Amino acid sequence: MSKVELPPSVLDCLKNEMQIEMEHFFNKYDSFDDSFKATANRLLVDMLRVSKESSSFNEDVSFYEDGTHEQNKFMDAMFDCFKLFNELQSSKIDLLKRMYKHHSRSEGYWFPVVVISKPLASYLNEPSEFILYRGCYLDEYNSKDFRQPWTSDLDTAKRFAFIYGDFDKSNRVVVKAKVKNTDIAWIVEITTEHEIVLLPDFSPIENDIELSYIQYCESKNQ
Structure with missing residues (x-):
């Protein structure tokens, strides 16, 4: 069992201020050995301190480039998190939006998953009911424990x-x-993916499998 744990101050910031999904975070963090965790903890504590004290985050905190590729990418991702936290502390909504849609996620890199637990605006003027789609694993459909990102566009799904x-x-x-x-x-503005983010505990009125992989392949061959 690991003897090195994430500092409480960092844990509180990630969980409560950045609203990061901690299971996803710890899956990555716990993949490292204690030696690197100790280094990461020192850097994370420093990033948190500087993010709250300084308006020149880039000048005060250095990138970490002395580890393995995976270690460096992890610290790069966390640097970006604290840089955004530094810039957007006065606007929690903008912070969540920027972290949720961070470019590293769209490019396939590891980046913390943000949980948007409350509506970022009022959507009561939208139709009372509507249809959305999500591409996912069959296990997710069977468990009904759906993730937040959905789309109104079938081709995107x-x-x-x-x-x-x-x-x-x-x-x-x-x-x-x-x-x-x-x-x-959140209805994500200005996106080609027609993304709509649903609340974590939402319960669909109806849900079904629209398309399996076999059906998708058959449709491509027609």
Whole structure:
């Protein structure tokens, strides 16, 4: 068992101020040995301190480039988190949006997952019910423990289910769900993915598998 633990001050900031999903974070953090964890803890504590004290975060905190590729990418991701925290402490909503849509996530790198637990605006003027799609693993559909990102565009869901990423596509599906406007956490503005972020505890009115991988392949061959 690891003897090195994340400092409480850093844990509190990541969990409560940045609203990072800690299970996802610790899956990465705990993949490192204690020697690197000790180094990471020292750097994270310093990043937290400087992010709250300084307006010139880039000048006061250095990138970490002395570890393995995975260690360096982890610290690079955390540097970006604290840089955004430094810039956007006065706007919690903007901080969540910027971290949630960070470019590293779209480019396939590891980056902390942000949980948007409350609506970022009022969406009561939207239709009371509407249809959304999500590309995911079959296990996610079976468990009904859905992640937050959905899309109103079926073709986008197909790409996320069967094209993007390096995974076992045969175990992927497109899910179709009918949801309420009170389930919306954020309608992402200016995006080609037509993304709608749903609240973590939402419960769809209806949900079903719209497309399996076999059906997708058959449709491509027609």
